[in-house]
Amino acid sequence: MTHSTRRTFISLALAGITGVALTGCASGDSAPKATLALSTLSNPFFADLRDGAQKAARTAGIDLAVVNAQDNPESQLDQLRTAAVNGSRAVIVNPVDSDAAKPAATAVMDQGIPLIAVDRGITDRTPGSFIASDNVAGGRQAATLLAGLLGGAGRIAVLEGQPGASATRDRGAGFLEELRKHSGLQVVASQTANFDREEALDVMANMVQAAPDIDAVYAHNDEMALGAAVALGSRAGKDVKIIGFDGGGDALEAVKAGTLSGTIAQSPAELGRQAVLQALRAIDGKPLQESVPVAVTTVTSKNVDEFMNKAKES
Numbered sequence: 528m529t530h531s532t533r534r535t536f537i538s539l540a541l542a543g544i545t546g547v548a549l550t551g552c553a554s555g556d557s558a559p560k561a562t563l564a565l566s567t568l569s570n571p572f573f574a575d576l577r578d579g580a581q582k583a584a585r586t587a588g589i590d591l592a593v594v595n596a597q598d599n600p601e602s603q604l605d606q607l608r609t610a611a612v613n614g615s616r617a618v619i620v621n622p623v624d625s626d627a628a629k630p631a632a633t634a635v636m637d638q639g640i641p642l643i644a645v646d647r648g649i650t651d652r653t654p655g656s657f658i659a660s661d662n663v664a665g666g667r668q669a670a671t672l673l674a675g676l677l678g679g680a681g682r683i684a685v686l687e688g689q690p691g692a693s694a695t696r697d698r699g700a701g702f703l704e705e706l707r708k709h710s711g712l713q714v715v716a717s718q719t720a721n722f723d724r725e726e727a728l729d730v731m732a733n734m735v736q737a738a739p740d741i742d743a744v745y746a747h748n749d750e751m752a753l754g755a756a757v758a759l760g761s762r763a764g765k766d767v768k769i770i771g772f773d774g775g776g777d778a779l780e781a782v783k784a785g786t787l788s789g790t791i792a793q794s795p796a797e798l799g800r801q802a803v804l805q806a807l808r809a810i811d812g813k814p815l816q817e818s819v820p821v822a823v824t825t826v827t828s829k830n831v832d833e834f835m836n837k838a839k840e841s
Contacts, residue, residue: 558590561806562610566623568595572773572795579796583803600627607631611638617806619643624691626650641809645802648693656805656815658798662694665791665823666701669770672789673743676768680711681742684734686727687719688747698747720751727754743768749778756786764788782831789827797821
């Protein structure tokens with residue numbers, strides 16, 4: 528290769544590298560950036576929420592960064608501090624803990640970045656928009672369903688969600704509020720299993736030893752309901768009615784099989800979609816909707832096939 532040929536080759540190579548770099552920057556700059564900070568992805572519910580958000584972001588032309596706190600409030604605080612300075616023009620947060628999320632929310636809001644909360648609220652902080660199912664109403668629906676299944680009388684064990692999470696408080700409050708209307712129904716045991724299937728299996732096994740004559744279980748989410756079903760074995764769905772909350776795929780299959788007696792079904796993908804639509808409004812400089820409610824549905828063996836078909840169509 529001659530000197531002039533080598534110089535031409537190097538110039539072309541540099542031009543190519545520069546072109547690639549510029550193209551990458553241009554591509555990145557053309558899409559407004561937003562961040563979705565999730566409490567966890569080990570729960571299928573939040574994986575579905577992420578998928579709904581990502582699909583909506585692709586349609587809207589938003590570069591959506593998804594971060595997973597793995598149920599650690601400190602990790603989420605670090606992630607939101609990063610989101611506050613990394614060019615995100617809107618931040619969507621699903622708090623690990625509604626109480627502990629306050630400093631994380633403050634880190635974003637102090638930078639003037641629109642904050643959108645999804646599924647769980649933030650204690651003492653009002654985000655620009657809150658997208659959630661009506662968890663209080665869902666708790667009431669669970670109590671109404673159990674009252675019907677038990678004929679208005681029975682002993683109930685409750686598996687609570689993560690302490691401090693707004694969903695835990697609301698699902699519990701709605702359930703107990705409705706339960707007071709049925710004097711024959713009694714909560715004989717109530718303990719947290721942190722929305723976790725394996726933990727619920729252990730907690731339920733201990734509960735059954737302490738109160739072997741329970742007639743029903745109300746779990747604040749499907750993962751715990753499924754764990755309880757394993758612990759109860761052949762009694763699940765027969766001698767002991769089990770009600771979950773979320774409407775995830777595994778739970779719906781368990782309702783079809785009769786292992787779960789029902790679930791209060793949310794639409795996690797729709798929650799994610801609505802959160803991104805609010806992020807898009809923020810990016811476009813439009814006012815946010817303060818509250819975006821997403822309906823919940825009581826699903827039993829009577830309507831599970833219909834619900835699953837509608838979910839597939841959406």
